[in-house]
Amino acid sequence: MKSLNQLTIQDAHLGLQKKEFSSTDLVKACLKQIKDRDKEINSFITVAEKEALADAKKVDQKISKGETINLLEGIPFSVKDAICAAGIRSTAAAKILDNYIPPHDATVIAKIRQQGGVMIGKNNCDAWGHGASNENSDYGPVHNPHNLKKVAGGSSGGSAASVAADMAIYSIAEDTGGSIRQPAAFCGIVGLKVSYGRNSRYGIMPMASSLDTVGPMAKTVWDVAAIQEVIGGQDKLDSTTVPDKVPQYTKLLDKSVKGLKVGLPKEYFTSGLDEETAAAVQAAVEQLEDLGARIVEISLPLTKYAIADYYIIVPSEDSSNLARFDGIRYGVHVKGKNLEETYLKSRAAGLPDEVKRRIMIGTYALSSGYYDQYYLKAAKVRTLIRREFDQAFEKAEVLATPVSPFPAFDLGAKKDDPLEMYLADIFVCPASLAGLCGLSLPCGKTKAGLPIGLQLIGPRLKEDRVLNVGHQFEQSQK
Secondary structure (H helix, E strand, O other): OOOHHHOOHHHHHHHHHOOOOOHHHHHHHHHHHHHHHHHHHOOEEEEOHHHHHHHHHHHHHHHHOOOOOOOOOOOEEEEEOOEOEOOEOOOOOOHHHOOOOOOOOOHHHHHHHHOOOEEEEEEOOOHHHOOOOOOOOOOOOOEEOOEEEEEOOOOOHHHHHHHHOOOOOEEEEEEOOOOOHHHHHHHOOEEEEOOOOOEOOOOEOOOOOOOOEEEEEEOOHHHHHHHHHHHEOOEOOEOOOOOOOOOOHHHHOOOOOOOOEEEEEHHHOOOOOOHHHHHHHHHHHHHHHHOOOEEEEEOOOOHHHHHHHHHHHHHHHHHHHOOOOOOOOOOOOOOOOOHHHHHHHHHHHHOOHHHHHHHHHHHHHHOOOOOHHHHHHHHHHHHHHHHHHHHHOOOOOEEEEEOOOOOOOEOOOOOOOHHHHHHHHOOOHHHHHOOOEEEEEEEEEOOOOOEEEEEEEEOOOOHHHHHHHHHHHHHHOO
């Protein structure tokens, strides 16, 4: 029999309804697991024990009165620390914000709390979301629950690890260029990167505002779909959100995939792909074919430019968003002999190396004489990548690819080689540049027991489609 902290949302909700256990029991089980395991994993920066137990008690009182509860009500969840939560320390894993307590919830968090969700704590991440391994946190790296010597993935590694290690039933994280999908793959859970504009970004500490998205990480596709039903939708506080109605995703999961065209981009299956990863993804594709899907080969030749394009656009927007942390308006203040020295010393003391690297790249790309040569050209290439995906979706309804070229790698293996680290995002950043949705779900393990992820990419605002295909594949594995 599963421990309470190992339950899915679906099972936990059913148990609460039947009064087989209480919300307080659920929260205490997760808190115990945090105390037992998080010293070695380091997935939490802040544990909101007092607040979580108080919220759980309110739900239990409601249940005791015979009142109906919402699907997410009374169920403990964690939140990436770059997402604001009212009254709870939110640092973005940067010591420069070590004592920051937001006065408001991010819209996605407010929606879950309005449903009665119980936030159990804030998850470790790469500082400001800058990284692909969760080794750039000012609070130390996150360790993979499957092998503590491996990375959990980034930047939402803490969220992925907290779910994989059963310290939270689900988590809310952020994906700019793969930061939900890649750690989900490394940790063996399900993660959804929504289309740009599907979920509100209000209350999210920005990295690259034209790519940032917020989404769920959970143990099953059904759970991810259920969370997305709650957090999706237009928000008057975020002008980039779209007015399109949010589908009831959970009711669309059981649709057959017979006849559905699944595209395999040949550029994603190259010689640089790890053999075990390639074999697992190929087996998953064959399973989809057994379920009745039609497999078609397609080509996305601009994929080879995606990483270079991404690392011009993202640092440029980073540079703009983080300019405020100068030691004068915000951030650590270190007094110098003059204004220039004050700026230099304050930023040296308050910003990690990867953050400084991205700010410098972005500032250079946006500077006079270089804007047209770098940023403007990158913006044009981004448009071409988007058009290429549009053409691909005329031939296929969903694309199937690996999430990462390799499984979780050793801690420290790529930390001193930024270019090698950036290549970890080679299969996830193209969909981000195009504003598409993408689902990461487990499709196998290596001989060493490390999870391997399958990525399903869908057209913009077609989350229902990737969730349907993902659910059908997941059910076929049971």
